[in-house]
Amino acid sequence: MSDSLLDIWSLRRRAARDSARHSKRVKEAIRENLRDLISDASIISSDGKKKIKIPIRYLDNYRFKHGENKNEEGVGQGNDGNKPGDAIAHDGTGQPGPGGGQAGDGDGEDIYEEEITVAELVDMMLEDLDLPWLEKKENMVEIETENIKFTDISEVGPLSNVDKKKTVYENMKRNAKLGVGPIIHKIRPEDMRYKVWEMEIEYHSNAAVYFLMDRSGSMDDDKKYIAKSFFFWLSHFCKTKYSNVELIFIAHDTSARIVPEKDFFRITNSGGTMCSSAYQLALDDIEEKHPPSMWNNYVFAFSDGDNWPSDNNKCMEIVKELLEVCTAVGYGEIDTDSFYNYGGLFSWSTLHEEFKKHINHPHFLTASIQKREDIYTCLRQFLKIEAGEDE
Incomplete structure (x- = not known):
């Protein structure tokens, strides 16, 4: 060669x-x-x-070079347990790092x-997750994707599908047989090799994901930001990972309404809190547009749990109905007050506490968020891959 x-x-x-x-x-x-x-x-x-x-x-592109032998003489193989990427030597004369010391003259x-x-970030940070318990449903949408899969090698084909590596290999093999040697020399038609491809057929289960956000007056800026952050990443996760998914955005105070996605993330806060209004609207929409025989329905709600006490029982009943027509129902409660140690003040029993008392269902998922850094943990709780496996 x-x-x-x-x-x-x-x-x-x-x-x-x-x-x-x-x-x-x-x-x-x-x-x-x-x-x-x-x-x-x-x-x-x-x-x-x-x-x-x-x-x-x-x-x-690291390479070995001759050093100055400042500290040691001879050669060696490093310490036991070294692995690729480890630093193998230091001369001990490094400059002070950033901070309160004097400026050094070494390279930074x-x-x-x-x-x-955002899509690439979603792929990297949530690649091992899935919508939980996603099932195959009737009338699944069969989509001919644009992803091309190369399945074989042929001696005929269009130039656009030339397999250069295989072609070079065949040319070298032929020249070696002719006594010229295993070199690239005068590529002929019989050396040419072509990739054979086919269009992949993917089957996607229908999924409808409902986003329920509390926009009442008790949701201060920090709580509102946490809720919007969770839904931002969840919506992009669904769009990135699934080809056939419908997202429905519901905002509520004492009443609920379906809103466009862009309005959902810009909506302001006011009014009291009756979470049952959002659950009821989601249930009505599912019964009208997304029958469970054809759709995997998911309802994810976020609130600070400061629900009107007389509305809690109604919430319990509607959520139980939702669990009959949904693949999973998730409830996240934003509890920044306890994080900042306001727990000594009198407060009503939160919705999260009521759910824990009255609903015991394997597909009812709950999480509590006390600070912004908990958002990622909550996403993994609702989308963990273990939940997607058959029980």
């Missing part, structure tokens, strides 16, 4: 390794900043098309910002 070909293939392998390292570094950076990213106000207030900047350490760490979309 010629030296030039070896160089090309070496570069290709190195590029693949660098790409894999880069992808791994991006995911590590996202994991390190995950809770901050999920609660980032600039992302939540955007239309979802905004590019998100992730700070990542620069990746250099190279940091750059990787831009990713």
Whole structure:
């Protein structure tokens, strides 16, 4: 094989390794900043098309070079337990880091910002999750996706489907048989190899997801922000992961109404709280438009639990009815007051406490959020992959 070909293939392998390292570094950076990213106000207030900047350490193509032997002589193999990526030597003369010390004259760490979309971020942070207990339903929509799957190799085909690697291999094999040697030389028609592809057919179960948000006066700015953040990520998760899903947005105080998505995230707060109005509207809409024989229905509600006491019993009854026509019902309660230690004040029994007393159903999911950093944990509680497995 010629030296030039070896160089090309070496570069290709190195590029693949660098790409894999880069992808791994991006995911590590996202994991390190995950809770901050999920609660980032600039992302939540955007239309979802905004590019998100992730700070990542620069990746250099590392190589060995002769050192100055400042501290030690000879060579060695490092310490036991070393693994790829570990630092294998330090000379102990590093400059002071950032902070209260004097400015150093050494090089700083190279940091750059990787831009990713909301959809890409959703893929990375929620890739192992799913809508719980998603079932196949009657009249599923059969979608011919645009994803092309290469399934075989052929000796005939269009030039656009040429498999370069297989073609080069066949050419080298033919030249070796002719005594020329295993080199690339005079590619002929009989060397050509083509990828054979087919369009994938995917079957998607119908799913309708209802978003119920308390917009009453007791939902202060912080509580409202937490609720909107949760629904922002849940809506983008559904759009990114499922091809055939309907999202229905319901806002309520003492009365409820279905609103457009853009209005749902901009709506202001006022009025008292009667959560039963939202549950009843969701139930009516399911019975009218999304029969459970054809749809996986999900209802996710968020409130501060400060519901009018006389309305609690009605909520219990409607939620029990919803569980008969829904694949799952989730309730998240925003309890920032207890986080800031306001628990000593008299308060009514929250809706969350009433649900725990009166509803015991495996597909009824509850969560309590005390601060913005809990949003990610709550998403995983409602979408954990274990819940999607058959019981």
